[in-house]
Amino acid sequence: MTVLLHRLFAILAVALLLAPPVALSFGALPDIRYKLKPADGNRIDPLLGNGRIVRGGEAPGKIAFTFDDGPDHRTTPVLLDQLDRWGVKGTFFVNGHRFQERTAGAEENRAVLRDIHRRGHFIGTHTFSHADITALDDAGWKQEVTQVARQVEEITGRLPRLFRPPFGRVDDGTAERLRTEGYTVVMWNLDPLDWKSTTAGELLSRAQQVVEENPGGGIFLFHDTNRVTTRALPLILEWLAERNARRAARGEPGLELSGIDAFIHR
Ligand SMILES: [Zn+2]
Structure with missing residues (x-):
């Protein structure tokens, strides 16, 4: 009898050791319905324009991650690793000055841009110099909008079809011009003000607040140039997975972590 008990304890101990740590720390594995579905940004890109x-309300129940103002070789790769670990395709709205020859780190930033594309994340443009597009003349438009897209195409082999206006500024005239040039304009509805956050904890709680205020999900705005964002993103992803598991256990819908393509109805 004792021998049998010892044997049972030994089996139990081995089983516990072999159990995935995630099951022990969360108590339950995240519901399979919220398993992240990677979208292949490279394949879908040309269809997006x-x-x-x-604006974020196009795909109720989904949540997408967008990052502006990069690429920055010091911070963007950290975010790419985190997104890849979770199987999430992010969208990066890039500024042309980051990979212009005269800028410090331009070479490294070009390599990061290529890497974003190679890893299947989405790329959009955000002007050359972070300009207000509603104040541009024709020459300014060519430099700030047209040439940046061409530059991205030279570096990645793919002409970007997504655009995010700096400061969210777009008027009837610029919206029409972007439309005729085949862009989809991507705004946002979930803004945790990452640039204002001084700690990862502060950014996490702001992100939690905007999600609870917008239970249907939407489009998150972050900046991949921000170091606090690189520290907070894993906490936000983990919290969303836990939130989904909790809600699934109560039979309530969660938020599916999606690529931006889910918001663009073709
Ligand atoms: Zn910006």
């Missing part, structure tokens, strides 16, 4: 403006 439909001339519309998306």
Whole structure:
């Protein structure tokens, strides 16, 4: 009898050691319905330019991650690793000055841009110099919008079809011009003000707040140039997975972590 008990304890101990740590720390594995579905940004990209403006309410129950103002070789790769670990395709709205020859780190930033593309994340543009597009003349438009897209195409082999206006500034005239040039304008509805956050904990709680205020999900705005964002993103992803597991256990819908393509109806 004792021998049998000892044997049972030994089996139990081995089983516990072999159990995935995630099951022990969360108590339950995240529901399979919220398993992240990677979208292949490279494949879908050319279909994304439909001339519309998306604002975040287009895909109820989904949540997408967008990053502006990069690429920055010091911070963007950290975010790429985190997104890849979770199987999430992010969208990066890049500024042309980051990979212009005269800028410090331009060479490294070009390599990061290529890496974003190679890893299947989405790339959009955000002007050359972070300009307000509603204040541009024709020459300014060519430099700030047209040439940056061409530059991205030279570096990645793919002409970007997504655009995010700096400061969220777009008017009827610029919206029409972007539409005729085949861009989809991507705005956002979840802004945790990452640039204002001084700690990862502060950014996490702001992100939690905007999600609870927008239970249908939407489009998150972050900046991949921000060091606090690199520290907070894993906490936010983990919290969303835990939130989904908790809600699934109660039979309530969660938020599916999605690529931006889910918001662009073709
Ligand atoms: Zn910006």
